[in-house]
Amino acid sequence: MPPRPSLPLRTQTDAPSEPPADATKPDDTAIDDVYAQVDATGSLEAAARKLAAIAAAEAEDGGVTPVVVQRRQVWEDEDDEYFYRGGGGEAEEEAEEIEHLQEVYDGLWVGDLVAAMDGDGLRERRITNIVSLLRPRLHFESSFATYPVEIDDVATSDMLQYLPSTSAWIGEALARRAGEAITERSGDIAPGVGETTAGAVLVHCQAGMSRSATVAAAFLMRAAGLDPVEAVAVVREARPVVDPSETFWHQLGLYYLADGRVTMKDRATRQWYLERTTGMVMNQGAAPSTEHMARYPATPSASQPPTPSGGQGRRKIRCKMCRRHLAVREHMMDHILDQSPISRPRTPSNITLPGPLAMTAEQAPATEGVADVINPLTGLPLSKSRRGSSAGDEGRPRARSILGGSGAPEPMTSSASVSRRPSQNARPILDADQLAARLPPQLAALRAAQSGGASPATSTAASSPEASGTPLSAVANAPTPSAPPRRPSFGIAAPAPILVNPKCSGYFVEPLTWMEPVLNAGGVSGKLVCPNDKCGAKIGTFDWAGMQCGCREWVTPGFCIHRSKVDEVW
Template identity: 25%
Template sequence: MALIDKVPGELKLHIGGLFTLRRKEALKEANITHVLSVLRFTPDEKLFNSFRHMVVEVDDVEDENLLQHFPSTNNFIQDGLDGGGGVLVHCAMGKSRSATVVIAFLMAKYHISPSEALAQLRQARPMCEPNSGFMEQLSIYYQMQTPENVEENPVYQRWVYQREVELSRACGQAPEAEKIRFEDEHADSQKQADFELRCRKCRRTLAMSQFLVDHKPRTFQSDQTEIQTPPAGASLCAHYFVDPLSWMRPELEQGKLDGRLECPKCKTNVGKYAWQGMKCSCNEWVVPAISISKSRIDEVKSRTGVGADVAGIRRPPAALASPNRGPGTQNL
């Protein structure tokens, strides 16, 4: 393995470490015209006088947000290739950060998965190994279908929100009010819910099926080391866990770590929340945990053609302004 390695294929795309920049003959031989530096450092301007240079200042740590930079790094690489020259992507060792950026570019250009792009890259540079946080971000990028605008994508926004919640948990605090993501305000208004959760006392709809958080009851081991599972058809969960919803705003924005949830119509206690998480009756931890008690609600099959307005769930502003809303759109 050389200090500078060409990515397999027809592209004049290369990857290396920091010391690659001092290999002037190798850079000249590869006709490098663009250099993308993916690390925090103070560059020696003399090294970059003959190149177009871009710096993405990130550390090689799992919680670093490199995903937000993929569109700009992709554009820089493509501009260099379109100009007929070679492009060098480097970090400190040419192992994690630079590999992640090259993988993101290959994914977007060839519509391949992170694992496929990594396998291609390792043909030239076997040491490439993005850290686990970067691999997660590449998977999210793939899930989003490598959009040109990452930050406006709902999948990215939800991921950022989850990171904020995790950071708050680590500090022993509730997330800041303005950073709580109320999922019904971002929902696809065209998506039909399978069922609704209604307050048993006043019949006010509290949640739609698409806002439920899935979790699987944990299997456990007996003294005889036999794996036990719940009996067929048995439901061990006494709660529905849901995403934050707009009717919870007055309670969740108070900045408390945990508390009760009341039906906004009849004020009946219908659930509870704990940003630090809680253990479900099925023995599974849910973090963060926003729960609605099954004993306080009824599950009702959604009516055909009825949108989120009918369920009493807030729809996005564009959907609310739609001139095509049919009859029967009052909140319950």
């Protein structure tokens, strides 16, 4: 019997391991089986054939056929080139040895556990760099540069966090292989990962089907600008058995949408981690971590150039008691964001005075001939003007009486309300429209927004019964037009309110880092308090299992900030 080949050693781990999506046994069991069969047969190739025969026999006896074996059987029927031909050329020797790795890109190979343990085969292909995706990890010879990632192929696995680093590491190795000088290491490579060497790269897992294919596809997405479907298709063309699991497909999509980055500033990434955290809290009783939670005001990041006032990302809620900002629109759950605006939202908001550029002439006409007087200091309406005005030397128009006529207003019975004619040198007394015409643009716009009246420039002419040809009685009895919408500063369209459904209990948000003191208590449910130490007011409730909104929508997880406790501003 030939001497036992030199195989990489495995580490010891106490972490429970589950069978990966493409096999029926955990990684540590698969490694032990390879060791045992190598000891029994004296050859790694013979051990691999023996293990394949055992798996096929177990399937015939009613066991479960590993997914990778099923794919290989289908591939065998479709393409005989998948198998090496036996050296003797006999028919019974065909399909005797399975090819355990394929080159999917220039210098990039994808393979299984047997391929990773075959040091001689790796050297023949000039593979000097290995990305090993197993739990437990393998210890390779010192001549190989390794990037070990201990990860299972199960629904809860987080491969996404490793994709930027593995892609950059593979790219660095292939650049050295091409003779390029690496003067500065990519910042995407995780700290502590070993240096690469000038050679080809093997990415492997137990079956060379799901985990390894995901990492290889992520590199192709970054290097060749492919989307996930195109990248997996390239890998599958060279190695038809590859088939990333459903969760890895989803993570490849997130990696693509985030443009090759994994950041909590990306809403889709945060939502995926939120679902994962919710499952861990509910199913495993694990304490939630704030590592993958949104940070306010650090997330979402400020745009470059900065978003003008009124941009969609600036709508936010704040504590009514202390005015501490709590969350922005992007932190809201889809339950809130998917609603359609209604005509008159009942959302509280601050009044933002429009700037000069927002003033336009297309304002609604005033409802009366003499408008209410506005206090220039407060911008609030006072009582109606009881002072008339006649045409002076400056040619100012006479104020029209609401009773009709073009001259001075009719005198009233009360002596206090009699019109007074100013002296030549005295300060002229202005009527309501003339006074409004002298208001600063901000106060004039506020007056128009509150009263639904016209701008000073158009109120006199537009409200004139003679100019419009409308009888005075019709003017007096006309319905009051609705107030025009407020216009924000500099002519920027105001963002729609966040909460538009009056039946909603409040603002359902993602878990935020300022909730950490409450979440660290370990409760599945509880109350939310304002993060301001000097305030501490109760502003909402949370339940990881979810809660029902007032609109009867069930939201999971449920982090609700009550609408009566906050103001919505922008």
